[in-house]
Amino acid sequence: MATAAASDLQTHCSTIAQRAHEASRELAGLDTATKNAWLLASADALVAGSPSILAANKLDIEAAPSYGLSDAQVDRLVLNDQRIAGIATALREIAALPDPCGEIIEGQTRPNGLQMEKVRVPLGVVFFIYESRPNVTADAAAICVKSGNAVILRGGKEAAHSSQAIVEILQQTAATHGVPAGAVQLVDTPDRDAVGYFLKMDQWIDVAIPRGGEGLIRRVASEAAMPVIKHFDGNCHVYVDADADLEMAVNITENAKCHRMGVCNACESLLVHQAVAEQFLPLVAERLKSRGVELRGDQRACAITPMTPASEEDFGAEFLGPVISVAVVDDLQQAIDHIDKYGSHHTDAIVTKDLKAARTFTAAVDSAAVIVNASTRFNDGGEFGLGAEIGISTDKFHARGPCGLRELTTYKYVVYGDGHIRG
Amino acid sequence: MATAAASDLQTHCSTIAQRAHEASRELAGLDTATKNAWLLASADALVAGSPSILAANKLDIEAAPSYGLSDAQVDRLVLNDQRIAGIATALREIAALPDPCGEIIEGQTRPNGLQMEKVRVPLGVVFFIYESRPNVTADAAAICVKSGNAVILRGGKEAAHSSQAIVEILQQTAATHGVPAGAVQLVDTPDRDAVGYFLKMDQWIDVAIPRGGEGLIRRVASEAAMPVIKHFDGNCHVYVDADADLEMAVNITENAKCHRMGVCNACESLLVHQAVAEQFLPLVAERLKSRGVELRGDQRACAITPMTPASEEDFGAEFLGPVISVAVVDDLQQAIDHIDKYGSHHTDAIVTKDLKAARTFTAAVDSAAVIVNASTRFNDGGEFGLGAEIGISTDKFHARGPCGLRELTTYKYVVYGDGHIRG
Structure with a gap:
């Protein structure tokens, strides 16, 4: 039966990853106004939905001793009206940032008349694994969607109820604001094997971003089939x-x-x-x-x-x-x-x-x-004027230092001809 | 004794990698004129050194049947005066390309007066694993050094003598033109284990670029501790x-x-x-x-x-x-x-x-x-006007499509203050 359960879990993870991939295809073509409208509506809905979020948060706080959390860790877990307002403000700030997608990074007309543009596009699907702070759930979802990516959120189990309540609200506003259903998904199982399954699904997931202790980051970096944005130590x-x-x-x-x-x-x-x-x-x-x-x-x-x-x-x-x-x-x-x-x-x-x-x-x-x-x-995204950041990369490859919206993008070449063939 | 031999090989690889790292630190500060002078001198020296290159190439051709090479493969291995002239021309073309290093990609003065620049810098050390074509040896060395990187070349054993002769000439001109000795190194052992050792040395090597069959690329991608620029299939x-x-x-x-x-x-x-x-x-x-x-x-x-x-x-x-x-x-x-x-x-x-x-x-x-x-x-570096390319990336991360000089770079933030501290 263990094998059947493992196979069930793998299938469940596949479904989430495929759904994220499908959503990412739609998100890549979504206009900035739609994404911003969703962010602003979500900010309002999170404030309006405070009672349900606080009720969920209470469950996490009650369970905290069973996870052996320190007082400081419990404090970071606690939500109140002021902290929910802070989450909403962060979403409004992300709405105000420029949309990186569609930027024509450079372009030229070749001597043969072929016109080419290097266009900024989303990476696709982000698998985000993070510590148990509920505000990060909303923040990461907002940064990923604003940059045109779908996100699979794997938060710490200590904040599971709070994150669930927040994601439900983000999904409700998505449904009414033209954002695809699979754009923001929360992994709803605490099973650690789920992470391993996702890390092998590079046909659907384009980048993994672990945020937490060095052990987690090393595990993700060594298991992941897709690229990883790593955040190691700063000496x-x-x-x-x-x-x-x-x-x-x-x-x-x-x-x-x-x-x-x-x-x-x-x-x-x-x-x-x-x-x-x-x-x-x-x-x-x-x-x-x-x-x-x-x-x-x-x-x-x-x-x-x-x-x-x-x-x-x-x-x-x-x-x-x-x-x-x-x-x-x-x-x-x-x-x-x-x-x-x-x-x-x-x-x-x-x-x-x-x-x-x-x-x-x-x-x-x-x-x-x-x-x-x-x-x-x-050395900080805020101080550098990057706006919101999803992490700080200690890699040299792709993104270095603070990772904001632009660091969650790649590019493609768009080429226009008039029947050009190579001689 | 097998263990001692393995340890010797590992030490030998470490020495090469550390030497490359040391060279990369010097290369990062090398001015464009010095790099170009080396490229032009190398082009001339390769032509002048044709007799020694052709003698070495003869050894590879003679050994080709023992490697079971097809006629087409042997043809790609053969050098003659015309092909050496082609290699020299490629080096001169790379000298003529703009130097990507030092480009100030963007910059701003923050409201607090802190001035920041995002500056293009080399990746550091490139580990390049490639098929048995001698011209690629010179080409890859030129592209890496022009973009400020040191390179560890691991060519196919079928072209070992030719590659050795070419690299010797490149190293001689390096010595007389202010290019550090470890900038271009050829792995001088056919032992396949060497590749495995290098792929674990992410403290000295910044990126691995395998060029060859899918099996090789999959092996490198799965073993490498550093990022890999991959080139899979095109459907x-x-x-x-x-x-x-x-x-x-x-x-x-x-x-x-x-x-x-x-x-x-x-x-x-x-x-x-x-x-x-x-x-x-x-x-x-x-x-x-x-x-x-x-x-x-x-x-x-x-x-x-x-x-x-x-x-x-x-x-x-x-x-x-x-x-x-x-x-x-x-x-x-x-x-x-x-x-x-x-x-x-x-x-x-x-x-x-x-x-x-x-x-x-x-x-x-x-x-x-x-x-x-x-x-x-x-979809080709030449057709897109990128100049020389070291490969075509099928990844989305860091580099997508043709990889020229710029794709072998990263950036760093350079910040100037007047005693600024965070409040």
């Missing part, structure tokens, strides 16, 4: 150059480390040019210690200011908490080499007044964002 | 609409099918609107039969013109030879649905005078190239 650096404004450097280091410690664009490692190390390290150590941050330094750093000796592992670590590794470097090139060796190509900053150093650093450091005289915390 | 369609110029339709079908039968953008399936089927099918059957092409039709097509009854498989097949499947469809929508069901999203064409039909077809058919009133054979 971000601040390098203080010989010619830095040291007060600015202290402020940037503090902000990059302490503004939010648990995020991927927080600074995890501080590199200091030897010429300013003696002056700078005591200043930054005092500031960071006043914020409760432990410094772990290499030999040279420890010789200047008392701090814990750093291990080799510390320089490769993403602490996501009140620890920072510190190293003194001979020069700019050694800083660049250190970042190449230990960094994760996410976000790295230089503090300097020297134009040549800034230009060398930004050219040589191969990270999604390379920042001069500003905090690493600015 | 390309020509759809003859109710409102088509039938003589144009016959010419386009003939050209799409017969111009070169063994290529991915050749037409494999013909769809005909029922309104013109009775008039069109006898015309196109006569033309195709005169070119030695076998028609395999659905029931309606067979009822109009004598042809072999088609099986379900025929409609999904990439024949790469003198066979074409033929179906009569009720209308445009049925043609679009047929292409979605049986096609490979490569290249599909419509022949029509009806503007609305052309617009509907180009919007609804999800293929790398969608063509109106021209042969499917035009």
